[in-house]
Amino acid sequence: MHGNVSGSVRKQFGIIVSAVLFMSVSLILCSKPASAAGFRVSAQGAKAMALGDANVALADDPSALAYNPAGIAFQPGNQVQGGLTAIIVPPFTFDGTTRLSGVTAVHEDSESGLFAAPTLYLTSSLKSLPISFGLGINAFYPLATKWKGNGVFRDDVYSISFKPINFQPTVAYRFDDLKLAVAAGFDITYATVSLNKTAFAMMPPALGGNYTELGALSANGSGVGYGFNLGTQWKPRHDLNFGIAYRSRIHIPLKGDADYHATTAIGANPALGLAGNVQTSAAADVTLPDLLTFGVVWKPVDRLMLEFDLERTGWSSYDKLELKFGNGLAAFNNNPDAKNWKDVWAYRFGGQYSLTDSLDLRAGYAFENNPAPDSTLGPELPDADRHNFSIGAGIHNNLGSIDLGYVWVHFADRTVSNGMLNGTFKTDAHLIGASVTYKF
Numbered sequence: 493m494h495g496n497v498s499g500s501v502r503k504q505f506g507i508i509v510s511a512v513l514f515m516s517v518s519l520i521l522c523s524k525p526a527s528a529a530g531f532r533v534s535a536q537g538a539k540a541m542a543l544g545d546a547n548v549a550l551a552d553d554p555s556a557l558a559y560n561p562a563g564i565a566f567q568p569g570n571q572v573q574g575g576l577t578a579i580i581v582p583p584f585t586f587d588g589t590t591r592l593s594g595v596t597a598v599h600e601d602s603e604s605g606l607f608a609a610p611t612l613y614l615t616s617s618l619k620s621l622p623i624s625f626g627l628g629i630n631a632f633y634p635l636a637t638k639w640k641g642n643g644v645f646r647d648d649v650y651s652i653s654f655k656p657i658n659f660q661p662t663v664a665y666r667f668d669d670l671k672l673a674v675a676a677g678f679d680i681t682y683a684t685v686s687l688n689k690t691a692f693a694m695m696p697p698a699l700g701g702n703y704t705e706l707g708a709l710s711a712n713g714s715g716v717g718y719g720f721n722l723g724t725q726w727k728p729r730h731d732l733n734f735g736i737a738y739r740s741r742i743h744i745p746l747k748g749d750a751d752y753h754a755t756t757a758i759g760a761n762p763a764l765g766l767a768g769n770v771q772t773s774a775a776a777d778v779t780l781p782d783l784l785t786f787g788v789v790w791k792p793v794d795r796l797m798l799e800f801d802l803e804r805t806g807w808s809s810y811d812k813l814e815l816k817f818g819n820g821l822a823a824f825n826n827n828p829d830a831k832n833w834k835d836v837w838a839y840r841f842g843g844q845y846s847l848t849d850s851l852d853l854r855a856g857y858a859f860e861n862n863p864a865p866d867s868t869l870g871p872e873l874p875d876a877d878r879h880n881f882s883i884g885a886g887i888h889n890n891l892g893s894i895d896l897g898y899v900w901v902h903f904a905d906r907t908v909s910n911g912m913l914n915g916t917f918k919t920d921a922h923l924i925g926a927s928v929t930y931k932f
Contacts, residue, residue, distance in 0.1 A: 529836055529860040530807050531635040531654065531873055532781070535577050536611055538925035541897030542884020543842025544856025546801040549735035549787035551725060553893070553929055554613035557628035557660055557677075560737040560785070562723035564615045564624045565664035565673035571892075575611040575927035581919070584637070584874055588915015590644040591703060597915075600645065602871075603638040611927070622666035626677070631656050632739075633780050637872055645871040646690040647705075648912065652872045654778070656683040656744075660721065671727045679719040681742050681780070686712045687815075691752070691759070691824065699758065706759035706766065709824075711774040711815055713748025719780075733789035741809055742780040750774035750817055765823035773818035781806040781835075794846075801840040807833040807863035829870075833863040842882075850889055854897070856882040866908045874917035876906035884925075892930040899923040 537555025540547035547555070551563025554573040583601040590598065609631055617624040638651040662677030691706040719742035726734045752770040754760035760768040787801040814828035842856035858880040864873070884897035901921040908915070 529805065529838060529878060530781070530810070530833065530863050530875060532633055532783075532805060533609070533631065534838075534858075535897075535899065535923055535925060536630050536632070537573070537613075538575055538577075538884065538895040538897040538927035539854070539886055539893075540842075541577070541899055541923065541925045542854035542856060542882050542886075542895070543799065543844065544840045544858040544880060544882050544899075546787065546799040546840035546842035546856060546858070548723075548737050548785045548801050548803075549725070549733040549789040550797065550799050551723075551735060553895075553927075554615045554626070554628075555611065555927070557613050557615070557626045557662055558611070558630055558632075560723040560725055560735045560787075561626060561660075561662045561675035561677050561721060562664055562673040562725040562735070562737075563675075564617070564626045564662070565622065565666040565675065566725065566727070567615060567624070568617050570616045570932050571614070571929055572932075573611075573613040573927055573929040575925060577609050577611070577923055577925040579607045579609070580922040580924070581605050581607065582921070584871075584917055584919045586645075586871070586874070586913075586915055586917050588913060590913045590915075591911075592644045592647055598644050600639065600643055605636075607636070609634065622668055624664040624666070624675075626660075626662040626664070628658070628660035628662070630658055630660075632658055635873060639871055641688075647692040647703075648870050649687060649689045649872045651688045652686070654683060654685050656681050656780075662721070664723075673725045675721075675723040677721045679721055679739065679742055681717045681719070681744060682714070683717070683744050683746070683778070684712070684714045685746055685748075685776070685778070686710070690755070693764075695758070704758055705756050706764075707752055707754040707756070709750065709752050709821075711748065711750040711776075713746040713774055713776065715744045715746040715778075717742040717744035717778075717780070731791040733787075735785075735787040735789075737783075737785045739783040741782045741806065744778045744780065746776045746778060748774050750815075750821060752821055767820060770820035772820045775816045776814060779809040781809045796846075797844040799840075799842050801838075803838040803840060804835060805838070805863070806835050808835050809833075810863070829868075831868050832865055833868075834865065836861040836863045850887055852886045852888070854882075854884045854886070856880075858882075862906075867910050869906070869908045869910060870912065874906055874919075876903040876917065878903055888929075890931070892928065895925075895927045895929075897923075897925040899925075 534545040536558035547559040551560040556563030635654040664675035719740040838860040840858040862875040886895035
């Protein structure tokens with residue numbers, strides 16, 4: 493008997509370890525463009541996706557770890573949820589002029605793509621005490637954009653990727669008499685970053701005073717950052733829920749290497765501190781924003797649930813993008829690329845109707861303000877205000893649930909004139925998500 497129990501425990505442990513390893517590799521290899529304002533991805537579970545990601549007050553499945561960790565305190569027993577979101581991204585299109593095109597109007601398309609990102613959530617509630625534990629593994633801030641290597645944006649960036657994986661161990665406590673739960677957890681984010689561009693510089697008068705190509709520059713790095721998250725959920729009545737969640741800033745120091753290959757004679761000019769080919773160190777700092785969300789759930793009738801969320805993202809943390817190089821590329825140092833993003837609000841609304849005791853139908857809408865000012869908007873993320881329209885469904889029983897969600901993300905046309913470019917960006921995106929939850 494003891495041997496059977498030990499074997500079962502080892503088997504379950506092995507399954508969990510395998511899942512964690514799969515998640516880690518998948519999230520590192522699979523990056524995607526953003527599906528919320530800036531490069532934050534709000535879609536962290538298929539059920540919430542279908543509700544327009546309005547989920548801070550409901551938070552009634554394991555993906556609560558991403559939306560409001562206090563929600564796991566009201567979920568009995570043990571649960572594991574695995575999910576996958578596929579993002580179909582048509583290209584960003586640009587029509588206008590840039591520094592490299594001069595007065596000639598151009599049409600430029602970024603690469604389209606199909607990106608996939610998994611999520612994994614584990615929760616466990618004690619029987620003897622009102623305490624719950626959880627572990628979430630996901631990615632909140634991935635970014636991937638790629639333009640033509642010989643295109644009109646190559647002096648800014650022709651490819652950039654930021655691939656984070658976040659580990660969130662969490663504990664929640666439930667006050668049964670008050671129908672209130674609180675939670676706290678850590679955010680441990682490991683990220684890799686890569687950037688490719690063609691280095692240009694404005695030459696001094698002695699060298700012609702022109703905006704001149706120097707060479708091909710690539711940089712790669714990785715780093716780890718730490719933060720925390722808090723949540724509270726209150727259920728004063730059977731038809732009314734409130735939720736508040738906060739996720740802190742995460743500062744990630746990135747270190748890696750850089751390669752430079754001169755593509756013009758002036759790009760190998762020793763007088764500029766440059767050589768023909770250089771391999772050296774590279775470093776940068778990224779501070780991910782904090783996030784504060786308020787939500788309320790109202791159930792006007794037994795089978796209908798409505799939620800409204802108000803969400804603030806502290807994008808003012810992204811004030812610049814600055815790369816620091818070692819010997820051989822010191823000429824590129826002390827040249828920060830200003831971003832000056834601003835804090836923004838998003839408004840989310842979702843509804844769920846229980847068609848039967850085991851089948852739920854869902855729909856949602858969200859409006860997300862973009863944080864990028866006209867003065868610093870660039871091709872690495874030509875952001876715009878977004879309208880998200882979502883639908884989905886879920887089936888469930890005592891053993892678990894299967895949830896599906898679809899989101900159409902419509903970017904408002906973004907017209908900008910800031911000295912680097914003068915024109916209009918357009919795009920849309922489509923998200924398809926599925927989650928499977930098993931209770932044991």
